[in-house]
Amino acid sequence: MNKNSSLRMKLYASPHIVWSAIFIVVPLIMVAYYSFTNADGAFSLENIYRLSDYTTTFLRSLWYGIIATIICFILAYPIAYIISQSKLRIQTTMIMLAMIPMWMNFLIRTYAWMNILEDSGVINKILTTIGLEPVHMINTPGAVILGMVYNFLPYMILPIYSVMTKLDKNLVEAAQDLGAGKVSVFAKVVFPMSVPGIVSGITMVFVPSVSTFYISQKLGGGTFALIGDVIEMQFQISNNFHFGAALSLVLMILILICMAFMNRFSSNEDVGGGMVI
Amino acid sequence: MKKTHPLGKIYAFLIMAFMYIPILIIAVYSFNSSNSTGILTGFSLKWYGELFKDKATLEACYNTIVLAITSAVTATVVGTVAALGIDKMKKSWRRSLLMTITDIPMMNPEIVTGVSMMLLFVFIGTFLKINGILGFWTLFIAHVTFSLPYVILNILPKLSQTNPNLAEAAMDLGCTPGKAVRKVILPAIRPGIVSGFIMAFTLSLDDFIISYFVSGPKFQTLPIRIYSMTKKRVTPDMYALSTIIFVIILIMLIIINMRGLKGNSKAKGRAKA
Numbered sequence: 001m002n003k004n005s006s007l008r009m010k011l012y013a014s015p016h017i018v019w020s021a022i023f024i025v026v027p028l029i030m031v032a033y034y035s036f037t038n039a040d041g042a043f044s045l046e047n048i049y050r051l052s053d054y055t056t057t058f059l060r061s062l063w064y065g066i067i068a069t070i071i072c073f074i075l076a077y078p079i080a081y082i083i084s085q086s087k088l089r090i091q092t093t094m095i096m097l098a099m100i101p102m103w104m105n106f107l108i109r110t111y112a113w114m115n116i117l118e119d120s121g122v123i124n125k126i127l128t129t130i131g132l133e134p135v136h137m138i139n140t141p142g143a144v145i146l147g148m149v150y151n152f153l154p155y156m157i158l159p160i161y162s163v164m165t166k167l168d169k170n171l172v173e174a175a176q177d178l179g180a181g182k183v184s185v186f187a188k189v190v191f192p193m194s195v196p197g198i199v200s201g202i203t204m205v206f207v208p209s210v211s212t213f214y215i216s217q218k219l220g221g222g223t224f225a226l227i228g229d230v231i232e233m234q235f236q237i238s239n240n241f242h243f244g245a246a247l248s249l250v251l252m253i254l255i256l257i258c259m260a261f262m263n264r265f266s267s268n269e270d271v272g273g274g275m276v277i
Numbered sequence: 278m279k280k281t282h283p284l285g286k287i288y289a290f291l292i293m294a295f296m297y298i299p300i301l302i303i304a305v306y307s308f309n310s311s312n313s314t315g316i317l318t319g320f321s322l323k324w325y326g327e328l329f330k331d332k333a334t335l336e337a338c339y340n341t342i343v344l345a346i347t348s349a350v351t352a353t354v355v356g357t358v359a360a361l362g363i364d365k366m367k368k369s370w371r372r373s374l375l376m377t378i379t380d381i382p383m384m385n386p387e388i389v390t391g392v393s394m395m396l397l398f399v400f401i402g403t404f405l406k407i408n409g410i411l412g413f414w415t416l417f418i419a420h421v422t423f424s425l426p427y428v429i430l431n432i433l434p435k436l437s438q439t440n441p442n443l444a445e446a447a448m449d450l451g452c453t454p455g456k457a458v459r460k461v462i463l464p465a466i467r468p469g470i471v472s473g474f475i476m477a478f479t480l481s482l483d484d485f486i487i488s489y490f491v492s493g494p495k496f497q498t499l500p501i502r503i504y505s506m507t508k509k510r511v512t513p514d515m516y517a518l519s520t521i522i523f524v525i526i527l528i529m530l531i532i533i534n535m536r537g538l539k540g541n542s543k544a545k546g547r548a549k550a
Contacts, residue, residue: 008454013362013375015355016425020378023422027393028381034396079292082285094289096530101296103526104303107485107503108519111511112299115306122302153296203384211386214485218507228388235392235490241399248392255386 031252034245047246054230054247058254061227064141065210068148069156072205073198075149076156080197081190083157084164095161102154107214110147114218117143139221147215148205155204163197164190199262207255227251300523307516324517331514337502341482344413344498348420349477355421356428356477357470361458363429364436380430382423391490394419398491411493419491420484424477431476435469436462 038044083094101109116122117137124134137143167190175185213228222229227247234244281289310321328334366372382390394415402410439462447457463470485500492501506515 009365009458010362012358013366016359016362016379016429017375019355019422019425020375023394023397023418024378024381027390027397030396030400031389031393075292078285079289082281082289086281092534094293096534097293098296100523100526100530101300103479103483104300104519104523105483105485105500105503107500107507108303108515109299111507111515112303115302116299150295150299153292207384207386211388213388214504228386231388231392235395241396244392245396248389251386252389259384 031245031249034242035249038242044242047243050243051246051250054227057225057227057230058250060224061210062254064145064148064226065206068145068152068209069202069206071145071149072153072156073202076153076160076201077194077198080157080160080164083161084167091165095158098154098157106151110151110215110218113143113147113150114138117146117219138219139223141220141224143219144216144226147219148209148212151215152205152208155208156201159200159204160194160197163194167193202262203259206258210255211251303516304520304523306513307520309513312512324513325521327512328514328517328521333497334499334502334514334518337497337499340413340496341499344416344420345478345481348417348424348481349474351417352421352424352428352477353470353474356425356473357432357463357466359425360429360432360436360466361462364433379426381426383426387423387484387486388490390423391419391487394422394487395490409493409495411491412496415491415493416488416496416498419487420477420481423484423487424480427476427480428470428473431473432466432469435466439465 035047036043036045038046079098083091083098086094114121118124119134119136119138121138123137127134171189171193172185175189180188210226211228212226213232216222216224216226216229220226225233231244231247231251234240234247305317307324308320308322309317310323311318363372363375366375395411398410398415402408443461443465444454444457447461448454452460483500484498485504488498488501489504492498497505503515506512
């Protein structure tokens with residue numbers, strides 16, 4: 001009877017298994033299928049050969065993604081630490097404040113940045129009113145990276161914060177009792193313990209930054225395309241699904257490699273926490 | 278708790294300012310009487326009036342809510358049932374394979390998820406010779422799919438915290454397995470189900486990238502409507518809409534937070550007593 005019911009419970013997973021097979025696995029097979037066929041449905045490597053035309057675009061996307069992720073980390077780590085050290089009431093308010101912008105539609109928020117950075121936008125109006133020269137900011141790589149940092153910063157703050165609040169205060173005290181100064185408590189206890197939060201923060205910022213297309217369209221003005229822009233164009237404008245699929249396949253593999261690299265790096269760090277210094 | 282260093286306070290303030298300046302700009306321009314989103318001319322509520330005259334946007338709001346409710350309910354039901362089953366599976370390659378596949382929509386770039394589902398739908402469409410297959414149902418399937426991992430990941434930890442003997446005790450006392458699930462397990466994992474549902478609901482409300490690829494002209498959601506409007510120069514009624522959404526979210530969060538505080542003080546009171 002008991003075994004029977006346990007077996008029946010296992011069957012509960014079957015609707016989900018069927019659903020995942022049809023709507024997760026099959027679509028990925030479709031991506032591969034479209035990548036290796038041409039418009040007539042015949043096997044072809046034409047799309048794969050064409051990919052090399054977009055090497056610069058891929059590299060640019062990766063590069064911007066890396067810079068945005070690093071800036072997010074530099075901005076988010078101190079704020080996560082500050083929040084985790086403040087009073088409980090202030091903590092809840094601050095975390096709420098950090099989360100609210102995520103609930104606003106990201107298209108509108110990005111569009112608002114366009115209004116701020118434009119040649120006749122908010123910043124330049126302020127500059128000219130106080131008698132300074134206007135600065136050209138929109139449609140530059142800096143504007144695109146700013147858009148990425150702005151949109152994805154909460155994704156870096158939250159996981160680092162949640163690891164830091166779980167950090168055992170006794171460990172910090174033990175380190176202090178054993179004669180560690182502020183710097184070495186941070187370097188040997190706090191930072192190594194927060195690595196899991198950093199890793200998930202980096203993942204959560206890097207993946208959407210590399211694959212974005214809206215931010216680069218609005219803040220980059222289409223002067224330089226990111227890989228997301230090229231994919232979007234293949235599907236929505238040029239209707240070349242086969243080449244679009246090949247680009248998506250490469251993007252997916254690139255991100256998988258980056259993730260695997262990250263995970264390796266983080267698990268090494270876990271083993272030798274003292275290695276950080 | 279020690280006091281935050283003044284420099285820390287200034288830093289926290291600067292970061293919050295960075296996060297809120299665009300939102301402030303949106304709110305200011307929504308009350309601006311000028312037609313363009315560039316020049317401040319004077320206070321006016323006309324964009325809020327315009328917004329309620331814009332049928333397409335209102336319809337998109339309605340569509341978004343219908344889609345969010347139906348997809349979140351479906352994802353929560355399928356996900357809860359799936360979590361019950363996965364919890365019973367032994368730690369084997371089968372379980373880890375299933376979990377890896379479940380997590381794919383969460384790990385993959387959204388654009389790839391969107392594109393891959395679009396390819397499937399288009400393929401089915403040409404195979405079955407259905408014109409314009411992209412619409413409510415394709416959006417619904419996509420939203421359920423990307424919400425499922427979040428629902429399952431919210432419920433699984435609660436299940437592993439639940440004592441398995443409880444369900445067995447219920448069955449020994451004469452419950453059918455189904456009744457044991459309903460009467461014993463479901464109440465124990467309710468917080469996980471609720472937070473899974475809330476996550477699925479908000480993800481669906483806010484999703485643009487995946488929806489953009491699997492939607493057609495017949496059924497537009499709000500983010501897609503906003504996207505098509507930001508292709509041209511935006512009129513401030515979009516800003517009015519965002520301000521309204523922002524205020525609703527703010528009020529909701531304040532209510533939830535106040536209730537949370539009350540609950541906390543109640544719990545504390547009980548602990549004292």
